[in-house]
Amino acid sequence: MRAIMVEEFGGPEVLRAVDAASPEPGSGQVLVEVKVSGANFLDVYQRIGATPLGAPFRAGVEGVGTVVAVGNDVTDLVPGTRVGWLSGGQGSFSDLAVVETAKAVTLPDSVDDETAAACLMQGITAQYLTTDTYRVREGDTVLVHAAAGGVGLMLTQMVKRLGGRVIGTASTEAKAEVARSAGADLVVDYNNFVGAVRDATDGAGVPVVYDGVGATTFDGSLACLRPRGLLVLFGASSGAPPLLDIARLNSGGSLYVTRPSIVHYTATRAELRARALDVFSQVAARELAPTVTHRFPVDAAKDAFSALESRKTTGKVLLVH
Numbered sequence: 280m281r282a283i284m285v286e287e288f289g290g291p292e293v294l295r296a297v298d299a300a301s302p303e304p305g306s307g308q309v310l311v312e313v314k315v316s317g318a319n320f321l322d323v324y325q326r327i328g329a330t331p332l333g334a335p336f337r338a339g340v341e342g343v344g345t346v347v348a349v350g351n352d353v354t355d356l357v358p359g360t361r362v363g364w365l366s367g368g369q370g371s372f373s374d375l376a377v378v379e380t381a382k383a384v385t386l387p388d389s390v391d392d393e394t395a396a397a398c399l400m401q402g403i404t405a406q407y408l409t410t411d412t413y414r415v416r417e418g419d420t421v422l423v424h425a426a427a428g429g430v431g432l433m434l435t436q437m438v439k440r441l442g443g444r445v446i447g448t449a450s451t452e453a454k455a456e457v458a459r460s461a462g463a464d465l466v467v468d469y470n471n472f473v474g475a476v477r478d479a480t481d482g483a484g485v486p487v488v489y490d491g492v493g494a495t496t497f498d499g500s501l502a503c504l505r506p507r508g509l510l511v512l513f514g515a516s517s518g519a520p521p522l523l524d525i526a527r528l529n530s531g532g533s534l535y536v537t538r539p540s541i542v543h544y545t546a547t548r549a550e551l552r553a554r555a556l557d558v559f560s561q562v563a564a565r566e567l568a569p570t571v572t573h574r575f576p577v578d579a580a581k582d583a584f585s586a587l588e589s590r591k592t593t594g595k596v597l598l599v600h
Contacts, residue, residue, distance in 0.1 A: 283372035283580045286335040288328035291584040294338055294372075296577075302370070302377045303348075309356050310348040311378050315396040316371045317341035318575075318583045318596040320491075320514055326584075332369075338580065339371030339598075342378075343386065343396045353380055361386040363555075365399040366542065372577055374600060381548045384555045389563050397429075397569035397595040400541070402558040403551075404513065405433035407544040409441060412537060413487040413509050417442030422476055422488040422503050424448045424496050425516065426458035426466060427593040429570075434489055435461045436567050446479055448472050448496070450590065457593045461570070469496065476503040484508060484532075494518035506532030513539055516590065570594030 282299040304310040316339050325332050325340070343363040346356055356362065364371070367382025386395050409415045415438050423438070425431045426447025435445045439462040447463040449455040455466040467475040476485060484505035490496055493515030500510050512520065528534040545551035561567035572594040575583040580598055587596050 280374040283338045291581040294580040304350040308350045309346045311344040313342045313344040314392045315343045316598040317396045337370030341365045342371035343392045363395045401429040403554045409437045415441040415443045419443040424490045424492045427454035429595045432461045473499045473502045493520045509535040
């Protein structure tokens with residue numbers, strides 16, 4: 280079968296297609312024929328050596344496909360079942376992937392493969408960020424960085440659904456228009472987003488900033504918060520943020536900073552499936568519209584990540600098998 284391997288840490292060019300032996304499902308696992316994979320910054324962090332995963336390894340953490348075989352003790356999934364996963368299926372850029380049943384989400388018939396792949400990592404991330412990390416309330420004004428990105432578009436739609444107002448950041452007018460089309464009330468560039476946020480809130484600041492950019496926005500994000508506001512740092516597409524002087528939280532108004540991870544917000548099978556069901560229900564009700572703007576054949580994985588990491592993309596980037 281075909282697999283995308285990372286044999287040494289590095290840039291997108293280290294993603295190479297190879298012929299590999301087909302895996303076999305073990306206890307608590309299923310073998311899935313992968314139809315669509317999602318390209319995520321977690322794949323980037325793995326590829327550059329920023330996670331505990333050692334090289335060589337099969338690339339890909341998120342995918343959608345059809346179960347073709349099950350482990351001896353698996354009773355709740357059978358061949359022919361459509362499933363999706365955002366972890367527990369390392370090697371998701373391969374034609375066949377072994378997925379832990381505890382991490383597999385059964386897909387409703389109303390959601391096609393591409394939509395499901397666009398909803399899993401980004402949709403569930405936006406779901407927990409807006410309901411648990413910070414519970415958005417009606418009337419809240421929030422700042423969403425990279426509002427035209429995969430998570431940013433999901434966050435914008437979910438905040439609006441909950442009655443909030445969205446100030447988004449975007450690097451180009453084209454991206455700003457994408458963010459506005461998703462419901463963002465105001466979209467500004469990165470050059471003076473602090474001043475724009477202060478102006479838009481009559482100097483008060485916002486109760487929460489959703490920041491997946493990191494290094495280049497961190498200081499400004501803190502400066503946008505109102506007293507007792509929360510900075511939610513859920514990614515670092517521009518690099519790791521600087522070290523934080525804890526005293527700054529006091530001088531900024533008794534601020535809070537958190538670094539959530541989807542792993543901890545989908546810690547149990549029940550929690551994962553409940554969040555996925557919520558996201559799929561929003562899609563079915565047309566309250567959430569995933570945006571797939573870039574599709575690459577899986578053999579062109581390096582091209583997909585070159586585009587993603589250059590921040591030239593909007594919405595979800597998919598690899599099609």
